[in-house]
Amino acid sequence: MERRAVLRSTLAAGAAIGMTGVAGPAWAAKPPPPPGPRHIAYRGWTSAADFGTGTHLGTATSGDALRITSPAGQFTYLGSSYDYASWTSPMVTTGFPATEAIASWTADTPSATWVQVELRGVTAAGNTTAWKVMGRWAADDAVVQRTSVPGQTDADGGIAIDTWTAAAGRELTSWQVRATLYRPAGGSLTPVVRSLGAVASAVSGAGTATAPVEAQGITLNVPQYSQNIHTGQYPQYNGGGEAWCSPTSTSMVVAFWGTGPTPADYAWVDPTYADPWVDHAARHTYDLNYRGTGNWPFNTAYAGRFGLDGFVTRLRSLNEAEKFIAAGIPLVCSLSFGKNEIPGLSYSTNGHLLVLAGFSATGQPVLNDPAAATNAAVRKTAGRAAFEAAWLRTSGGLVYVIKQPGVALPPPPAQANW
Secondary structure (H helix, E strand, O other): OOOOOOOHHHHHOOOOOOOOOOOOOHHHHOOOOOOOOEEEEEEEEOOHHHHOOOEEEOEEEEOOEEEEOOOOEEEEEOOEEEEEEEEEOOOEEEEEEEOEEEEEEEEEOOOOOEEEEEEEEEEOOOOEOOOEEEEEEOOOOOOOOOEOOOOOOEOOEEEEOOEEEEOOOOOEEEEEEEEEEEEEOOOOOOOEEEEEEEEEEEEOOOOOOOOOOOOOOOEOOOOOOOOHHHOOOOHHHOOOHHHHHHHHHHHHHHHHOOOOOOOOOOOOOOOOOOOHHHHHHHHOOOEOOOOEOOOHHHHHHHHHOOOOEEEEEEOOOHHHHHHHHHOOOOEEEEEEEOOOOEOOEOOOEEEEEEEEEEEOOOOOEEEEOOOOOOHHHOEEEOOHHHHHHHHHHHHOOEEEEEEOOOOOOOOOOOOOOO
16 A cells, blocks of 8 residues: 555655555554644646746746747756746645645647646745745656655655655745746647646644534445455556555546546557456556655546646645535545454555545445455445544545535535645
C-alpha cells in the first residue's frame, strides 16, 4: 500500500512504502490527540473567466484552457531545450494560518510537451516565500518522466512529495500557484492546462465523530478492482500489489464514469494479466523521485487525461463525504490504521487509498477496498466511527474528487473546501 498518509518527512526523503499484514505503526497504540480546528479552503481555476483573473506570460485561454501562444523564453531540462510560457494565479488569502498546501491540476500534454506546477505564499512571519515545485507532469513517459522534486526545504518549510509543509511560525496566510507550459523549442504543439487549484489546510486530531445525516442506503455502482492480483507486475513502476492502491482506486472511479484507457493504450501490458487498465494507471501515475504511484495530484491528473474533472482536497467529516455520495460522486480516501482498528478492515497499513462508494442503511461507510485477494472481495463495509477517526487523524480527511464535467458538485460550506 502506498505510504501516503503519515510520516511525511520520511516520504520527502524517499523512504520505502509500508506493508500490509504487519504490526501497526507506533501511533496505532497511542490515544488519538484531542480534536482541533479543521480549517480547509480550496480554490481552483477552470474557465476562461477564472484564468482571466491571473497573469499571462506567453499564454492565453482557448476553450476554457491555458495554451502557449507566444513563448516567454527557453529552458533546458535534461539536455533538451524547451519553449515555455506561464500563468500565475492571483494571491489567495487563506483566512487562517495554513500548515499545509497541496496543488492539483488537469492537463493534456501531446508528444514531448509537459507542465510544471509551483506554489508560493506569504507566511505568518510576513515574508514571501520562494516558488517551490509541486510537480513536473506529463501524461506519458516516453520523453519527460513525471516527478516530484526533492531538496526544496528552507526556513519557510519544505515539499514532502506533493505537499507544502510549513515550518513553525511560517504558516501560509496567503498563496498563489503558477503553471509553466513547456514544448520542444521551435515546435508548434502546446500543453493544454484545463484546471489548476490548491487546498490549504490546518487540521489536527481526529475531529469529532459524526452521526449519519444523508446518503444512508446509497451505494454507487463503482467497479471492483483488486490491487493484489497485480503483485509482482512491472517492478519499474513499484511492482504491483500493495504498492498500487492509489492507481487501482483511481481506476475504479475512472471506470465508474464510463471512461478510461483503450485496448490500444494498454497494448504494452502482458496479455496474461487481468485488468490491464490498472497497470496502465500505475505506469502513468508513477513518480520518478518518489519511486511510487501514490502521488496524490498525479492520480487526479491521470483521471483528467480522460476528460474528467479531478482535484485533491480535504474534508472535515463523513458528513461532508455524504454530500458527494448523495450527488452521485464516489471519493478516493487516504488513511492509515492499525490491525483490527477499523471494524471490517482486518489488516494494518502505514498508508492506503481506497474508494468510498456509499453508505449502508445505518450510515456505515461502504468501501471499494483494493486490498483484497480478488475483485469480488473488494466491496467491504467499515465501522463508521473508527474509519472517520483514522481518516481525519492520519491524512486530514484527504480525498481525490473525480467526476464528469457535467456532474455538479454539492454546494460547498461557508469555508469552501471544494
